[in-house]
Amino acid sequence: MNLKDQVVFITGGASGLGRALVERFVTEGAKVGVLDRCEKGIQELESMHPGRVIGVAGDARLLADNKTAVQRCVDSFGKINTLIPNVGIWDYNTPLVDIPDERIDESFDEIFHINVKSGLLAVKAALPYLVSSRGGVIFTISNAGFYPNGGGPLYTASKHALIGVVKELAYELAPYVRVNGVAPGGMATDLRGPQSLGMGDRSISSIPLSELLESVLPIGRMPDVREYTGAYVFFANHGDAAPATGAVLNYDGGMGVRGLFSAVGGKDLEEKLKLQK
Numbered sequence: 001m002n003l004k005d006q007v008v009f010i011t012g013g014a015s016g017l018g019r020a021l022v023e024r025f026v027t028e029g030a031k032v033g034v035l036d037r038c039e040k041g042i043q044e045l046e047s048m049h050p051g052r053v054i055g056v057a058g059d060a061r062l063l064a065d066n067k068t069a070v071q072r073c074v075d076s077f078g079k080i081n082t083l084i085p086n087v088g089i090w091d092y093n094t095p096l097v098d099i100p101d102e103r104i105d106e107s108f109d110e111i112f113h114i115n116v117k118s119g120l121l122a123v124k125a126a127l128p129y130l131v132s133s134r135g136g137v138i139f140t141i142s143n144a145g146f147y148p149n150g151g152g153p154l155y156t157a158s159k160h161a162l163i164g165v166v167k168e169l170a171y172e173l174a175p176y177v178r179v180n181g182v183a184p185g186g187m188a189t190d191l192r193g194p195q196s197l198g199m200g201d202r203s204i205s206s207i208p209l210s211e212l213l214e215s216v217l218p219i220g221r222m223p224d225v226r227e228y229t230g231a232y233v234f235f236a237n238h239g240d241a242a243p244a245t246g247a248v249l250n251y252d253g254g255m256g257v258r259g260l261f262s263a264v265g266g267k268d269l270e271e272k273l274k275l276q277k
């Protein structure tokens with residue numbers, strides 16, 4: 001229980017990574033506020049963790065909804081130590097050439113609104129409380145914040161933009177608030193696509209992601225969503241992570257260290273070291 005007496009506020013906490021983060025922070029002893037557009041998910045979380053999780057069903061794209069949810073969290077738990085802007089949608093790797101002319105404005109705006117602007121709005125809403133608590137912000141980024149082909153140009157640009165947001169806010173909010181990011185890789189969640197490209201009901205769970213990642217990741221498998229949560233606990237722990245601000249942790253199974261000819265360089269290590277039984 002590293003985070004006893006801490007309060008964490010998470011956007012997109014009703015599903016996928018956000019939901020795993022809610023569960024993990026509760027296990028770590030924290031109290032958790034959530035903003036998510038899924039009312040059913042919010043109700044489930046509140047009834048599973050009475051007095052430990054409270055939420056507001058609302059749209060992370062609106063400053064007013066961010067403010068309402070932040071206020072509910074502070075009214076219930078008295079403060080916010082860590083903010084995690086986590087909502088996001090994916091573009092299903094749609095290349096520029098395949099985005100119809102009449103959809104490009106709308107799809108760019110939709111992805112940037114949800115993936116980038118909502119993060120700024122969450123910080124704006126929580127800022128007085130974060131400064132008061134000398135707290136921190138942890139953005140959910142993606143391998144697409146560093147490398148191509150984890151999305152199309154809209155998603156990749158939005159996640160690169162978030163890295164800029166981390167750096168700028170780490171500067172602007174210093175010395176009171178630390179601002180960092182975690183860049184997870186692929187995981188089996190319910191990640192949706194843009195409505196403007198007709199992908200609002202498409203879920204990443206419809207893709208055989210686990211099989212696809214097995215051969216391309218140096219760690220040799222797709223991590224379970226819960227395995228990503230430890231990085232957030234690290235950054236939220238103001239004792240252990242006190243020097244960290246403006247940092248983004250690559251937490252993607254090793255995408256940046258894949259070899260040219262095979263993803264994994266050490267397959268025969270046990271044999272060479274005579275470690276096999």
Ligand SMILES: NC(=O)c1ccc[n+]([C@@H]2O[C@H](COP(=O)([O-])OP(=O)(O)OC[C@H]3O[C@@H](n4cnc5c(N)ncnc54)[C@H](O)[C@@H]3O)[C@@H](O)[C@H]2O)c1
Pocket residue numbers: 011012013014015016017018035036037038041058059060061086087088089090114140141142143183184185186187188189190191192204
């Ligand atoms: N799934 C992956 O492979 C993967 C990989 C790298 C990064 N990510 C990032 O992880 C984050 C979480 O995504 P996930 O994979 O857990 O997806 P998810 O769809 O399972 O969870 C996202 C949550 O955000 C909520 N949400 C979306 N738009 C919202 C809005 N406008 N207002 C309020 N709530 C909204 C959804 O209701 C949902 O509960 C995203 O930022 C995503 O880009 C995902």
